[in-house]
Amino acid sequence: MSDLDQFRTEVRAWLEENCPAEMREPVRGDDDVCWGGRNWQFKNEAQKLWLERCVAKGYTVPDWPKPYGGAGLSAAETKILRQEMARIGARPPLSSFGIWMLGPALLHFGTEEQKVHYLNQIARGEIRWCQGYSEPGSGSDLVSLQTYGEDKGDHWVVNGQKIWTSYADKCDWIFCLVRTDKTNKYQGISFLLFDMETPGVTTKPIKLISGNSPFCETFFDNVVVPKHQIVGELNRGWDVAKYLLGHEREMISGGGLGDGAPSLGAQLKNSIGTNGLGQLDDGILRAELAQFDVDALAFKAMAERFGDEMKAGKGHPAQPNMMKYAGTELNKRRHELVMAGNGSDALEWESEASKGGAKARNWLRTKANSIEGGTSEVMLNVISKRILDLPGA
Amino acid sequence: MPMFLNEDQAMLRDSAREFLKTEAPVSHMRKLRDEGCKDGFRHALWKQFGEMGFTGILIGEDDGGLGLGHVEAGVVLEEIGRNLSPSPFLTTAVAGVSALNHGGQHLKDKFFPGILAGETVLALAIDEHAKHRPAQIATKAEKSGNGFRLSGKKQFVVQGASADALIVAARTAGAPGETDGITLFVVDKDAANLSIDNTRLVDSSMAAHVTLDGVEVDGDAVIGDVDNGWQVLSALLKAGRAGSAAELVGVGSGAMDMTVDYLKQRKQFGRLIGEFQALQHRAAHLYSEMEIARAAVLKAQQLLDEGQDSADIFVSVAKAKAGRSANLAVREGVQMHGGIGMTDEYDIGFYMKRDRALNEFMGDANFHAGRVAEIFGY
Ligand SMILES: Cc1cc2nc3c(=O)[nH]c(=O)nc-3n(C[C@H](O)[C@H](O)[C@H](O)COP(=O)(O)OP(=O)(O)OC[C@H]3O[C@@H](n4cnc5c(N)ncnc54)[C@H](O)[C@@H]3O)c2cc1C
Ligand SMILES: Cc1cc2nc3c(=O)[nH]c(=O)nc-3n(C[C@H](O)[C@H](O)[C@H](O)COP(=O)(O)OP(=O)(O)OC[C@H]3O[C@@H](n4cnc5c(N)ncnc54)[C@H](O)[C@@H]3O)c2cc1C
Numbered sequence: 001m002s003d004l005d006q007f008r009t010e011v012r013a014w015l016e017e018n019c020p021a022e023m024r025e026p027v028r029g030d031d032d033v034c035w036g037g038r039n040w041q042f043k044n045e046a047q048k049l050w051l052e053r054c055v056a057k058g059y060t061v062p063d064w065p066k067p068y069g070g071a072g073l074s075a076a077e078t079k080i081l082r083q084e085m086a087r088i089g090a091r092p093p094l095s096s097f098g099i100w101m102l103g104p105a106l107l108h109f110g111t112e113e114q115k116v117h118y119l120n121q122i123a124r125g126e127i128r129w130c131q132g133y134s135e136p137g138s139g140s141d142l143v144s145l146q147t148y149g150e151d152k153g154d155h156w157v158v159n160g161q162k163i164w165t166s167y168a169d170k171c172d173w174i175f176c177l178v179r180t181d182k183t184n185k186y187q188g189i190s191f192l193l194f195d196m197e198t199p200g201v202t203t204k205p206i207k208l209i210s211g212n213s214p215f216c217e218t219f220f221d222n223v224v225v226p227k228h229q230i231v232g233e234l235n236r237g238w239d240v241a242k243y244l245l246g247h248e249r250e251m252i253s254g255g256g257l258g259d260g261a262p263s264l265g266a267q268l269k270n271s272i273g274t275n276g277l278g279q280l281d282d283g284i285l286r287a288e289l290a291q292f293d294v295d296a297l298a299f300k301a302m303a304e305r306f307g308d309e310m311k312a313g314k315g316h317p318a319q320p321n322m323m324k325y326a327g328t329e330l331n332k333r334r335h336e337l338v339m340a341g342n343g344s345d346a347l348e349w350e351s352e353a354s355k356g357g358a359k360a361r362n363w364l365r366t367k368a369n370s371i372e373g374g375t376s377e378v379m380l381n382v383i384s385k386r387i388l389d390l391p392g393a
Numbered sequence: 394m395p396m397f398l399n400e401d402q403a404m405l406r407d408s409a410r411e412f413l414k415t416e417a418p419v420s421h422m423r424k425l426r427d428e429g430c431k432d433g434f435r436h437a438l439w440k441q442f443g444e445m446g447f448t449g450i451l452i453g454e455d456d457g458g459l460g461l462g463h464v465e466a467g468v469v470l471e472e473i474g475r476n477l478s479p480s481p482f483l484t485t486a487v488a489g490v491s492a493l494n495h496g497g498q499h500l501k502d503k504f505f506p507g508i509l510a511g512e513t514v515l516a517l518a519i520d521e522h523a524k525h526r527p528a529q530i531a532t533k534a535e536k537s538g539n540g541f542r543l544s545g546k547k548q549f550v551v552q553g554a555s556a557d558a559l560i561v562a563a564r565t566a567g568a569p570g571e572t573d574g575i576t577l578f579v580v581d582k583d584a585a586n587l588s589i590d591n592t593r594l595v596d597s598s599m600a601a602h603v604t605l606d607g608v609e610v611d612g613d614a615v616i617g618d619v620d621n622g623w624q625v626l627s628a629l630l631k632a633g634r635a636g637s638a639a640e641l642v643g644v645g646s647g648a649m650d651m652t653v654d655y656l657k658q659r660k661q662f663g664r665l666i667g668e669f670q671a672l673q674h675r676a677a678h679l680y681s682e683m684e685i686a687r688a689a690v691l692k693a694q695q696l697l698d699e700g701q702d703s704a705d706i707f708v709s710v711a712k713a714k715a716g717r718s719a720n721l722a723v724r725e726g727v728q729m730h731g732g733i734g735m736t737d738e739y740d741i742g743f744y745m746k747r748d749r750a751l752n753e754f755m756g757d758a759n760f761h762a763g764r765v766a767e768i769f770g771y
């Protein structure tokens with residue numbers, strides 16, 4: 001048996017023994033996600049147990065080095081762990097912006113001290129992070145951001161406003177883009193970390209069209225940030241920000257993979273209805289679903305190729321933009337089809353039968369996928385410029 | 394008939410536009426939503442519809458109506474769509490009246506005065522599954538004394554809980570899948586063994602699940618002929634489909650106008666986002682699609698008013714085309730607004746929700762494209 005086969009056998013046995021049955025149920029919505037953080041209330045004992053066991057094993061961040069809370073797995077081992085988790089439908093033990101976004105940036109740009117401190121907190125689900133990038137006047141044109149940090153010797157005093165800050169009202173710390181030099185656009189931004197409980201930080205939730213309120217306006221009024229809470233060099237935060245965005249885009253593109261079910265059309269058979277041949281009784285919808293299944297399976301292959309190439313350092317560095325574009329557009333299409341396939345049942349917004357309008361709310365939420373983390377238009381602009389090398393793009 | 398509105402129709406459009414913009418703009422709908430309004434519309438507004446004469450558009454002059462046609466009904470519906478104004482106009486004054494026009498004088502005498510006054514509300518109990526499949530009707534109507542006894546389940550009965558009466562499609566003969574053997578009935582909301590379960594939809598409109606558990610009606614309740622209800626149902630559906638297509642054009646246009654306005658206001662990269670050709674072209678494409686949809690809808694309405702056989706296929710063309718175009722408008726609308734488009738506080742999301750519900754109503758774009766193939770025989 002090769003080492004990897006041996007590893008697979010071990011992982012399979014470990015998961016079998018340690019992943020509670022409740023944690024093998026599909027994630028039905030945000031309520032089933034474990035975000036961690038200072039004020040985290042576990043939804044049930046199983047969620048707590050699953051997190052604790054994975055933390056002990058380093059499996060919340062399997063490919064991070066052991067000193068930072070990971071399991072130190074190789075790319076091949078990480079892939080096997082993910083495959084084995086998918087095989088039994090195991091939920092991620094912990095989801096967080098710390099894992100997906102800040103962690104990779106710290107691994108690349110952080111000091112040893114920062115890595116040991118922040119990465120371990122992230123891996124253990126102790127601190128929940130939010131992302132302070134967008135501002136009212138700076139969305140797609142992020143680099144025009146105005147939030148200003150005034151140099152006061154051993155600290156900055158930060159003033160300004162962020163917007164669309166996901167979960168800001170529930171998060172413990174923020175990674176935040178702050179202008180530290182007003183005379184230099186790109187090289188005048190610093191990447192700062194600070195506690196959301198620092199005096200002067202306030203948040204105001206904004207309601208989404210799905211009826212939930214996961215994002216906020218975030219205000220900074222003379223917020224004191226010690227100098228050691230900077231990641232990377234002074235005024236070179238844009239490099240950190242962009243590196244992090246690559247990881248964010250990769251993460252969001254994962255929505256394109258759906259819930260792991262092999263075929264959307266097959267899932268919708270009962271609600272749509274079938275004819276005597278067992279085919280969907282709406283030939284046009286059937287064709288649309290078949291086309292979707294083709295695209296979804298092809299995208300899945302692309303995602304695997306992308307992952308393998310990235311880990312091997314082979315992919316084009318701008319490729320996450322393509323993945324984000326394709327994955328989010330696919331996910332939006334999936335949910336349009338889920339709505340069409342479930343007809344008037346899926347229109348219900350509050351009823352028990354519809355689980356409080358779960359399908360409609362999820363469908364509406366996916367519309368943000370091609371906006372958050374950079375819009376589809378921005379992704380296409382980046383592909384035109386950085387991959388196709390088009391003039392003027 | 395020229396393919397544009399004549400002078401009278403244009404006048405009607407102007408007054409409908411002014412009326413709905415003033416009395417029932419999007420903020421009106423938002424208010425009802427925030428209040429959790431159980432009817433999903435204001436009865437006072439419905440009365441105003443009566444005062445404006447809108448509710449009598451499809452009622453003949455002999456019966457006290459205006460004796461106008463589907464073009465005129467559509468003119469009002471497009472403005473309803475643009476303002477997302479909640480009302481029973483489509484179900485009652487368009488689809489309901491079109492069915493009752495096939496019924497006996499006693500039914501017209503019973504319902505038309507209340508509809509003309511903007512008081513009576515009718516709801517349509519047709520669908521029995523998540524998808525619109527009218528030929529599959531299984532609700533049974535068995536002979537009982539000099540009337541019938543109805544049993545079955547209906548869903549997506551828009552405003553079912555606030556209606557004074559339901560128009561119920563049931564089977565007096567034949568098997569699901571057959572168009573023969575269907576009969577249409579008017580069932581009073583207070584009938585025994587009728588239960589109406591009110592539920593809110595994504596667009597904040599109200600619809601009901603209706604259970605008929607041996608509801609007794611007398612022979613007078615039949616609209617048209619027993620076993621031959623497919624004809625009446627077809628009239629109802631054509632009116633409702635052409636009407637919802639017109640409303641979809643309004644929804645799409647409203648979303649498009651908001652979006653084009655936004656492209657002229659929002660700045661990024663030191664420019665108005667409307668200066669980016671990537672967005673210009675999509676807005677221009679959307680404009681083309683909306684114009685074509687509006688033409689398809691007008692064609693269907695004119696053919697219906699002329700009583701042409703080809704109205705059948707064109708109603709499906711209209712519903713499918715308007716459905717696809719409005720859906721494009723709301724998707725582009727949210728996307729081109731960026732983050733603000735995802736917020737409840739901003740109106741564009743309401744257009745997306747209304748589009749979803751209207752697309753589903755009386756058959757979505759796929760269903761109607763399928764009908765076009767069927768009618769062409771392939
Ligand atoms: C659900 C959700 C969660 C979010 N979470 C966070 C978060 O946690 N932290 C955070 O910092 N931000 C977050 N965001 C913000 C997100 O990153 C921004 O909304 C996004 O970058 C777009 O910016 P904007 O909203 O200002 O839109 P704008 O930039 O104003 O864009 C409006 C429209 O113009 C288009 N456009 C702009 N420039 C161009 C161009 N050059 N060419 C072609 N088209 C263009 C856009 O693509 C879009 O369609 C979130 C957003 C959403 C919807
Ligand atoms: C079958 C045929 C018959 C023709 N007959 C005649 C004729 O009888 N008489 C005659 O005079 N000419 C004729 N033409 C020529 C025709 O008018 C030109 O081909 C056409 O105007 C495009 O010009 P071009 O070929 O130089 O392409 P270009 O103008 O070089 O365009 C190349 C591509 O760039 C795109 N593009 C250009 N500008 C922009 C912009 N601002 N924004 C976005 N995209 C842009 C174009 O849409 C196209 O996709 C004919 C062409 C064909 C194919």
